[in-house]
Amino acid sequence: MSMKRPLILFMFISTIIASEKPILESMLPPNPFVIPAEQVEEILQASGLEVEELLVQLIPIAQSFARPPISNYKVGVSALGKSGNIYLGVNLEFLGLPLNSTVHGEQFLIANARNHGETEIVAVAISAAPCGHCRQFFNEMDTSGKLQILIPNVPPKSLSSFLPEAFGPKDLGLETNLLTKPDQCPLFNEESPLVEKALQAAFSSYAPYTESKSGIAIQAVDGKVYMGSYLENAAFNPGISPLQTALVAFVADLREYEEISEVVLVEQKGAKVSQKATTKALLRKVAPKAKFYTELREF
Numbered sequence: 306m307s308m309k310r311p312l313i314l315f316m317f318i319s320t321i322i323a324s325e326k327p328i329l330e331s332m333l334p335p336n337p338f339v340i341p342a343e344q345v346e347e348i349l350q351a352s353g354l355e356v357e358e359l360l361v362q363l364i365p366i367a368q369s370f371a372r373p374p375i376s377n378y379k380v381g382v383s384a385l386g387k388s389g390n391i392y393l394g395v396n397l398e399f400l401g402l403p404l405n406s407t408v409h410g411e412q413f414l415i416a417n418a419r420n421h422g423e424t425e426i427v428a429v430a431i432s433a434a435p436c437g438h439c440r441q442f443f444n445e446m447d448t449s450g451k452l453q454i455l456i457p458n459v460p461p462k463s464l465s466s467f468l469p470e471a472f473g474p475k476d477l478g479l480e481t482n483l484l485t486k487p488d489q490c491p492l493f494n495e496e497s498p499l500v501e502k503a504l505q506a507a508f509s510s511y512a513p514y515t516e517s518k519s520g521i522a523i524q525a526v527d528g529k530v531y532m533g534s535y536l537e538n539a540a541f542n543p544g545i546s547p548l549q550t551a552l553v554a555f556v557a558d559l560r561e562y563e564e565i566s567e568v569v570l571v572e573q574k575g576a577k578v579s580q581k582a583t584t585k586a587l588l589r590k591v592a593p594k595a596k597f598y599t600e601l602r603e604f
């Protein structure tokens with residue numbers, strides 16, 4: 306008799322836990338990589354969740370979209386932007402390439418938010434503590450270290466507690482940061498619409514350390530175009546290439562790499578660093594049939 310009540314209670318709790326995910330999923334847009342502010346409000350009202358709780362509950366949903374064929378370790382990230390939008394991030398690994406081609410879940414998240422014009426991330430929930438590389442990447446957008454980091458079953462902590470005595474953009478004399486809104490992009494009147502998009506992506510890059518802006522435009526088989534801007538980091542290595550940022554946009558639209566038909570890289574004439582060799586290497590693995598070319602411009 307004494308075992309019966311705890312068993313019923315356990316079954317009741319299990320039912321609640323098991324039913325939570327489908328209910329939340331039914332409230333999400335078909336593509337949850339960006340949840341617009343109005344929809345976030347609706348979900349919070351309907352579910353009675355606090356936004357921090359919602360972020361944590363979105364982690365397993367984000368994880369289901371991860372693409373880690375090397376480690377099989379799925380990272381899921383969700384974050385609230387100042388706009389009220391919620392963004393998701395996942396890790397991307399690439400078979401046959403060095404591990405530094407990997408896009409970490411947190412990098413994906415920030416690139417995804419930046420691709421949608423977000424200028425500040427307020428809170429971020431991650432499936433496990435961020436690696437050192439990602440703590441440094443976060444520091445590029447929040448040098449004050451106030452960013453709230455939520456990990457399931459752990460009390461919330463600020464970025465500064467994960468990364469004390471941080472080295473960042475301010476140490477290199479920078480006043481802007483990774484999410485500072487780029488200048489209004491002009492029209493370049495390029496003959497090729499794809500080159501125009503790659504040039505616009507290059508213009509919007511964050512390359513304060515090398516002043517070597519670069520951008521990618523990917524055209525999918527159905528003609529849809531995805532842009533990616535080069536994003537640097539004060540510690541150099543945690544930055545991400547324009548192709549990686551464009552692949553973030555591509556994956557965040559639930560596309561498969563085989564759907565890439567054409568890729569253009571635009572770089573600045575006389576730049577100190579070039580993305581050409583690494584772009585070629587990564588493309589050869591993810592979309593070997595895609596047409597690839599580069600253009601140099603002065604801007």
Ligand SMILES: [Zn+2]
Binds near residue numbers: 410436440
């Ligand atoms: Zn990481």
